[in-house]
Amino acid sequence: MYRKAINKTSRSHDYLLLDLIFAGDHESVKPGNVDAFKRLARIAKSYPDRCSLFAKQTCCAMIELKSISKTYKGYGGNYPALSHINLTIEEGDYLIVMGKSGSGKSTLLNILSGIDRPDEGSLLFRGSPLEQLSESSISKWRGRHVGIVFQFYQLLPSLTAQDNLLFAMELVGVIPKQERKHRVRDLLTRVGLEGKFEKFPHQLSGGERQRVAIARALANDPPLLIADEPTGNLDSITSQAIHQIFEQLNKSGKTIVQVTHENVTDRPFNKLYHMKDGVLSTPN
Numbered sequence: 001m002y003r004k005a006i007n008k009t010s011r012s013h014d015y016l017l018l019d020l021i022f023a024g025d026h027e028s029v030k031p032g033n034v035d036a037f038k039r040l041a042r043i044a045k046s047y048p049d050r051c052s053l054f055a056k057q058t059c060c061a062m063i064e065l066k067s068i069s070k071t072y073k074g075y076g077g078n079y080p081a082l083s084h085i086n087l088t089i090e091e092g093d094y095l096i097v098m099g100k101s102g103s104g105k106s107t108l109l110n111i112l113s114g115i116d117r118p119d120e121g122s123l124l125f126r127g128s129p130l131e132q133l134s135e136s137s138i139s140k141w142r143g144r145h146v147g148i149v150f151q152f153y154q155l156l157p158s159l160t161a162q163d164n165l166l167f168a169m170e171l172v173g174v175i176p177k178q179e180r181k182h183r184v185r186d187l188l189t190r191v192g193l194e195g196k197f198e199k200f201p202h203q204l205s206g207g208e209r210q211r212v213a214i215a216r217a218l219a220n221d222p223p224l225l226i227a228d229e230p231t232g233n234l235d236s237i238t239s240q241a242i243h244q245i246f247e248q249l250n251k252s253g254k255t256i257v258q259v260t261h262e263n264v265t266d267r268p269f270n271k272l273y274h275m276k277d278g279v280l281s282t283p284n
Helices: 002-008 010-022 034-046 053-059 105-112 135-145 161-172 177-190 206-217 236-251
Strands: 063-074 077-089 094-098 120-125 146-149 224-228 255-260 271-276 279-281
Touching: 063 105, 077 105, 077 120, 077 279, 094 236, 105 224, 105 255, 135 146, 135 161, 146 206, 161 177, 161 206, 177 206, 206 236, 224 236, 236 255
Parallel strands: 094 255, 094 271, 146 224, 224 255
Antiparallel strands: 063 077, 063 120, 271 279
16 A cells, blocks of 8 residues: 555655655664755755654754853842853754853753753753753653763662663653663663673773763764763773763764863864853854
8 A cells, every 4th residue: 555655656655754754664764974964954854844743853953052041049149041042953963162161051962951040041852942841851861862961970889880771761751661771771882881780980080981971871862962071080991981072972862962172183072162151152
């Protein structure tokens, strides 16, 4: 039946493709397959009337910040952390924001991940505004769509490397229970920790802890990875190894946003921004 429909016209083939993928089996196209995603996005834009929610996701940028501002209040007065930030993050981007401490980098990541909310402006995820979500809803969104890598790891000290990942999976609940242990061991192996699944954080080096943190950020297979100074606490050799992991993750289709104060000229990014006094700019 489908073969006959496909043979009628190219337009009916496109319609059928939308029906089968967008309205049916969403797993037919993995977000990691950037080329396929872009091809389907072009088709979806041609026939917006047939786009379901999944199709809409491909028509829009992954993340859009529109005139985002954030001010913190303190005893010494108001502190403007972000000022009218406009930023577009596409599927498959490797975006780096450089800036000194106190420039607003971490606040930007907190807004991107939904940990904090802007005072002004709009944050869109694949075309849908996030600022309208309740705290519980945005927490669920973050668990499913965002993986966060912190400078100081933020591992639970009483859990092994393996159990830190399993706990993250249990909180979000998107990975079937029967698949979790295999996925955890696969992720830890991918970041170079084979044989250290049962080690506690205090038994690992700084670089190994950061590898666990990266694996944990990937635990629920989020499309977006956010990294806040992920090598700021590591030596140069270990830092290079961590950068290589991020490079491979980006090549596999993960979208990465990383903030740093380091020199990034040797990194494989495709977008570079500078942050100073809460203002985001592109380098001259």
